[in-house]
Amino acid sequence: MTTTLATPAPRRTIAQLLAPTTGDEPPRSLAPRRRARIITVVVLTVTLLYFLFPIFWVIIASSKSNADLIASNSLWFADIQYAQNYEKLISWTQGHFWRWVANSVLYSGAAGVIGTLISVSAGYSLAKFRYRGRGLATGVIMAGLLMPVALLTIPLYVVFNGIELTNTIWAIIIPSCVSPFGVFLGRIYAQTSVPTELMEAARLDGASELRIFATIVLRLLAPAMVTIFLFIFVATWNNFLLPLMMISSPELKPVTLGLYGMMSYFAPQKGAVMMGALLGVLPVIVLFLGLQRYWQAGLAAGAVKS
Structure with a gap:
């Protein structure tokens, strides 16, 4: 009966340990936690909405007459008058x-x-x-x-x-x-x-x-x-x-x-x-x-x- 010794696993270098796992993902040791990723996405989304809101409001306001600007909902369309306002x-x-x-x-x-x-x-x-x-x-x-x-x-x-x-x-x-x-x-x-x-x-x-x-x-x-x-x-x-x-x-x-x-x-x-x-x-x-x-x-x- 012969006894075989298990071959030890090859030692991995620091570069291999820090290498990305799949695709473009960062190394596991450097990857942010799930909570940090969620907070980052929420903050970036709020920032994006903050900067896009003035453009959205101008698009809405440019479709209204003076009366509609006062009487209608300022965040949605009323009687669309793009052509009239352009003229x-x-x-x-x-x-x-x-x-x-x-x-x-x-x-x-x-x-x-x-x-x-x-x-x-x-x-x-x-x-x-x-x-x-x-x-x-x-x-x-x-x-x-x-x-x-x-x-x-x-x-x-x-x-x-x-x-x-x-x-x-x-x-x-x-x-x-x-x-x-x-x-x-x-x-x-x-x-x-x-x-x-x-x-x-x-x-x-x-x-x-x-x-x-x-x-x-x-x-x-x-x-x-x-x-x-x-x-x-x-x-x-x-x-x-x-x-x-x-x-x-x-x-x-x-x-x-x-x-x-x-x-x-x-x-x-x-x-x-x-x-x-x-x-x-x-x-x-x-x-x-x-x-x-x-x-x-x-x-x-x-x-x-x-």
């Missing part, structure tokens, strides 16, 4: 509504592109180069983050009026390109996403600083640039006080200023105004949904120290 919107704005939307897209898009390039260039310079006055420049930028934008509106008007640029598109685009917050983000991203060793290797290969920035740095900072672009785009789109001070021609108004003029009328058609607000925000929603993937990657790049 009132176009009639009151004298056909300028879609031009106002196009103006907002032009102002925000131009300011976003130019401001992003300026912010990334300045942030890259502050992060990767050492020169006299660098600390002072950083302090001035940080101080600019603490200064309210409304405080600069009247000085900006005086300056632009002196150089005869008021009531032009440049009176909106040029001030909106300056973003201390964008420079700050560009500096943080450049510190964490651009390896110094890569820049030194490019210099050893004979690449100029401009070529390094254009062919290497901008590619590494692409997700960060999307994030900065969205911040500047939304800030310019929502800016009301600057266009109010600078623009007097109806053809140059952004959609925010145009809808304000509609509400300041002594008997505004509120359903038509809600229709304008709903149509006016669609480009921003489309932009966020289209750039969501790059925006999330940019936020993650700025949050991780390499």
Whole structure:
């Protein structure tokens, strides 16, 4: 009679113990508890409803007349009047509504592109180069983050009026390109996403600083640039006080200023105004949904120290 010894099970490494069990699930040792998952889902659902509720309310309100807005349930449809409110919107704005939307897209898009390039260039310079006055420049930028934008509106008007640029598109685009917050983000991203060793290797290969920035740095900072672009785009789109001070021609108004003029009328058609607000925000929603993937990657790049 022969006795066989049981073969001991092979020892598993720490990496194997922490490896995911199936699919994309996290390792069992790192997986959150069931209660934590339920709480997370509930909190995220409530947050989603909180942010979607204003859009839902605007969709409901834009279908009603002034009388229905007062008499009917504010959270559900009454006599649907989308077509009538749209006709009132176009009639009151004298056909300028879609031009106002196009103006907002032009102002925000131009300011976003130019401001992003300026912010990334300045942030890259502050992060990767050492020169006299660098600390002072950083302090001035940080101080600019603490200064309210409304405080600069009247000085900006005086300056632009002196150089005869008021009531032009440049009176909106040029001030909106300056973003201390964008420079700050560009500096943080450049510190964490651009390896110094890569820049030194490019210099050893004979690449100029401009070529390094254009062919290497901008590619590494692409997700960060999307994030900065969205911040500047939304800030310019929502800016009301600057266009109010600078623009007097109806053809140059952004959609925010145009809808304000509609509400300041002594008997505004509120359903038509809600229709304008709903149509006016669609480009921003489309932009966020289209750039969501790059925006999330940019936020993650700025949050991780390499």
